[in-house]
Structures are given as structure tokens and as C-alpha cells.
Amino acid sequence: MSENRANLTRDEKKFVRELFFWDHLFDTCYNYQLQLSIGFALSMWPAIRRFYKTKEERAKALTRHLMMPYNNGAPMNTLVSGVCSALEEEASQNPDFDTNIITNIKVGLMGPVAAINDSFFFGTFRLIASAIGIALCTKGSWLGILLFILINNIPRVLSIYYCGVLGYKTGLGLLTDLSTSGIVDKVSKAANIVGVTIVGAMTAMMVSLNTTVSWTIGGEVYALQNYLNDIFPMLLPLLVTLGLYKILSKRVSMVVVMLLVLGFSILGALVGII
Structure with missing residues (x-):
């Protein structure tokens, strides 16, 4: 053989x-x-x-x-x-x-x-x-x-x-x-x-998401993004990536996922949170 x-x-x-x-x-x-x-x-x-x-x-x-x-x-x-x-x-x-x-x-x-x-x-x-x-x-x-x-x-x-x-x-x-x-x-x-x-x-390199949420106490502005960077850098990009992975694992169409990302970005900008 x-x-x-x-x-x-x-x-x-x-x-x-x-x-x-x-x-x-x-x-x-x-x-x-x-x-x-x-x-x-x-x-x-x-x-x-x-x-x-x-x-x-x-x-x-x-x-x-x-x-x-x-x-x-x-x-x-x-x-x-x-x-x-x-x-x-x-x-x-x-x-x-x-x-x-x-x-x-x-x-x-x-x-x-x-x-x-x-x-x-x-x-x-x-x-x-x-x-x-x-x-x-x-x-x-x-x-x-x-x-x-x-x-x-x-x-x-x-x-x-x-x-x-x-x-x-x-x-x-x-x-x-x-x-x-x-x-x-x-x-x-x-x-x-x-x-x-x-x-x-x-x-970490290619997913970019920052929040503009902030509050004022005693005349001083506190930005939520600064605290996130100190506690868990790149937390928001990680959450977005895991969320999209979860959606894709449900066999959702890639086109639908792209529309969801676009809609979330537009809505977040209009509301003023990103």
C-alpha cells in the first residue's frame, strides 16, 4: 500500500x-x-x-x-x-x-x-x-x-x-x-x-465609540467618558463588538446589522449621547 x-x-x-x-x-x-x-x-x-x-x-x-x-x-x-x-x-x-x-x-x-x-x-x-x-x-x-x-x-x-x-x-x-x-x-x-x-x-484599533454624556456639579464639568477611560479603556467599543457578534450569531442578515449600526449612530448623535 x-x-x-x-x-x-x-x-x-x-x-x-x-x-x-x-x-x-x-x-x-x-x-x-x-x-x-x-x-x-x-x-x-x-x-x-x-x-x-x-x-x-x-x-x-x-x-x-x-x-x-x-x-x-x-x-x-x-x-x-x-x-x-x-x-x-x-x-x-x-x-x-x-x-x-x-x-x-x-x-x-x-x-x-x-x-x-x-x-x-x-x-x-x-x-x-x-x-x-x-x-x-x-x-x-x-x-x-x-x-x-x-x-x-x-x-x-x-x-x-x-x-x-x-x-x-x-x-x-x-x-x-x-x-x-x-x-x-x-x-x-x-x-x-x-x-x-x-x-x-x-x-481596539478600528471600533470607535465615545459618549458625550456629562454633568455639572458645583460649576465643574464631569465627563462620563473620562471615567470610563480610567476604569475600563475601550469599554464601549468592546460592548458594541460583543453586541454585534451576538446579533450575528442569531443569523441576522449583515445588511440588517449595518442598518442597525447606522440607525444607532444617527439616533445617538441626535440625542447627544455619542
Whole structure:
């Protein structure tokens, strides 16, 4: 059965590059029945075309990858398609190979790989890119857009390629490594910590809310905002952020949330409390 390859040959490196390019079609088709199974079948086409010679064999292999729902992120999908490619290679050479193993391995890898993918690319890199990009854009710098694109996409492109290399080289060894090392939990936890830290920093930097409430005692003006700054700096932005998060968790439309923020801002300004 497919095990670790020490090094890839020149022809195998060319094949991994094909996996890299075809993975860019992974997100092109999504449906609620099979989710991204069509995209995964597309990402497997270089392997199916390479290892199977007849139309019947290729059709059977493609159908195999359309039988069950599949959901993952494109940046690390090649980790799974690389392993499945190594198994498809063995299935094409060994008539006694049980092709159900390919489906089972794909489903088994999908969960942990998707967890790492989401933690890194949605919970870390995208947040970092957003924090830097928004900070520069609010100051009128076009570099904010450029840096957002680069920070968000360079790790993504590198991951697509090198995950394909790793998946095809390790084969079934990858599944053993993931299950015995506990790396999924460790990586996901570390990425989540970084993501939460960035969200907290973005809240403090980019959510602005101050109250104008004040009162006069003995001819001296006391401003509520000054006391809030002394007791709990950035308390109001934090409360607004938590409130919006609570509303969004109820599956309220983003448009409705934006209108609520706009209405609250206008009302608060008219009343004279913000």
C-alpha cells in the first residue's frame, strides 16, 4: 500500500504542479447535496488522466469521487488530493486494490485537514491581512489593498503547492502521522489563539465609540467618558463588538446589522449621547 516516497522524480514534480493548477478550480462549483465533491473530482483529474488509460476507468474513478459529500478549503485540499492521487496510482497498478479505501481515506482526512485550513487561512492570515489593510486604507494609503491581497494570497498559493507535494510523497503515512501526533489539535489551538488576539487588537484599533454624556456639579464639568477611560479603556467599543457578534450569531442578515449600526449612530448623535 502507498507509503512515503523519499524524493519525487522530475516527472512526479511535473504531476504535482498539475495538481497545483487544477486545485484552483476546486471552489468553482458548490451545492448543498455534495458540497465541493465536484471541485474535488476536478482537482483529481490530473491523477485520473495520468494513471487510467481508458474512458471507462477514468469515468469510474471520477464517479467514485462524486458519491459522497466533501468539504474542505482550497489552500490545503491538495494535501488530501495528493494522498488520494498516490492511492489512485496504486489502484491503477493493482487489480486487487479495494478502491473503497480511497473514499474512506478522503473522508477521514477531510475533517482534520479542514480544521487546520480554517484555523490558519480564515482565522489567522485573513485577519492579519485585514488588520494591516484596513489600518492603511483608513489613512488613505493604497498600500492597504496591496498588502491585504499579498498577505492573504501568498500563504494560500504556497500551501496549495507544498501540501500537494507532502500529500503525494507521504501517501497513507500522512494519515498515521496526523492520528498519532495530535498535531491537528495543537495547530488549531495555536492558530485560534493568534486569531482571537488579532480580533481583539482590531476591535481596539478600528471600533470607535465615545459618549458625550456629562454633568455639572458645583460649576465643574464631569465627563462620563473620562471615567470610563480610567476604569475600563475601550469599554464601549468592546460592548458594541460583543453586541454585534451576538446579533450575528442569531443569523441576522449583515445588511440588517449595518442598518442597525447606522440607525444607532444617527439616533445617538441626535440625542447627544455619542
